[in-house]
Amino acid sequence: MNGAKIAFLSVLSNTFIVSLKLIVGVLTGSVAIISEAIHSSLDLVASLIAFFSVRWSSRSADKTHPYGHGKVENISGTIETLLIFVAGFWIINECVHKIMNPTAIELPFLGIIVMVVGAGINYMVSRKVKKKADELHSVAMKSNALHLLTDVFTSLGVAFSLLLVTLTGWTILDPVIGIVLALYIMGEAYKLLKESFPPLLDARLTEAEENEILHVIKLFQGRYIEFHDFRTRRSGPEEYVDFHLVIPSKMSVATAHQLCDEIELAIQGIFERAQVLIHIEPEHEQLANKPVLHEG
Missing domain, CATH: 3.30.70.1350 (Cation efflux protein, cytoplasmic domain)
Known part of the structure; x- marks a missing residue:
């Protein structure tokens, strides 16, 4: 399976997961699940960017671009990481609002099931994307794989927080864990930004x-x-x-x-x-x- 097909696979998986999380987030009233839905929505955007950038960057050099189109991937990777930062700030804002205005969570076990299923799907897809990214040395696909992998951890984190809320009744755990997860994905985004952005300025290799x-x-x-x-x-x-x-x-x-x-x-x-x-x-x-x- 070539790079474009692998990238499109992540588009399909993210579309399914986003829809699932949005529906369950509304049904349960969990800000962590809704935050995850937003995070996955940005993953979907990132997957689309990766899909088109891989197709574009693979074009041969031409009269207008004698050095090829490789930097399209660096632009793509930079945009994707900036989207993660946007998602992180949005999640933190929503979590702070939830702390100030706590509400009960409905159907927590439904949320747990959806988070675990979503994490499983994204884990399998992220492994395929990462493997192909390493084969092609593709920054865009590597960025996309990171998006998917962070979604795995954040989804499992939300599932764990919902379980704790169910067992203890401490609704504040939902937004607190949401903030921790937001900081985590922003830290991972910063690492990737250091890899995708420097080539745009023709930085030397490591x-x-x-x-x-x-x-x-x-x-x-x-x-x-x-x-x-x-x-x-x-x-x-x-x-x-x-x-x-x-x-x-x-x-x-x-x-x-x-x-x-x-x-x-x-x-x-x-x-x-x-x-x-x-x-x-x-x-x-x-x-x-x-x-x-x-x-x-």
Whole structure:
């Protein structure tokens, strides 16, 4: 099953869960369930964003977008995390209102059943989405998987709070646990925002990722003199790597080209979709005409 189909699966599951939670939330009068319905509604929006962004970002480079459409996924992931923040603030506001104006919860066991069923469905779908996200290095799908997984935890939390309210009669537990869950999902959203937003500003790869690439380049150090101006960035599922490679002045263009091809393939052995650009410089530039630009 490809990325778009997996993303659409989350759209279907969220549509069903949102409808179920809204109906039961109204029937029980639980602000936690209604808050969960709103949270799941944003998950639905996130799933739709992920579905369309995965389809769009997979388009090949064209005349207008010569570097491809990968950043669509970063935009999507950023929007999705901002939606989680909106949901968190809304939930907290509703919970505070419920604390100030407590009301009894009707049919609590119905709410518990719905929360557990919803958590089970989202857990299974989130695993499928996360697996495909890792395969495609898709930020949008990874964000969507996080949405679904947070829904699992929040749904189970609401089910637990309803159980406690039923056993103890302490209705204040409903909004208090709602606030705790809101803070939790906002914390997870912040972590994801740090991953999805920086590529929009062409931030470098992580130190660990760059060290992997540098290690690969150094494997060929017996065939070149040195390299410098090493730079990296990420755009959606693709990594971009470029650097200057200084070679012996007597090395032929064909040999230099072969060396660059080998370095490129080695880097792509770690980062399958990496785009590698190597600027070749002779040992003594004054002896050369113009440096050769090798693009992988």
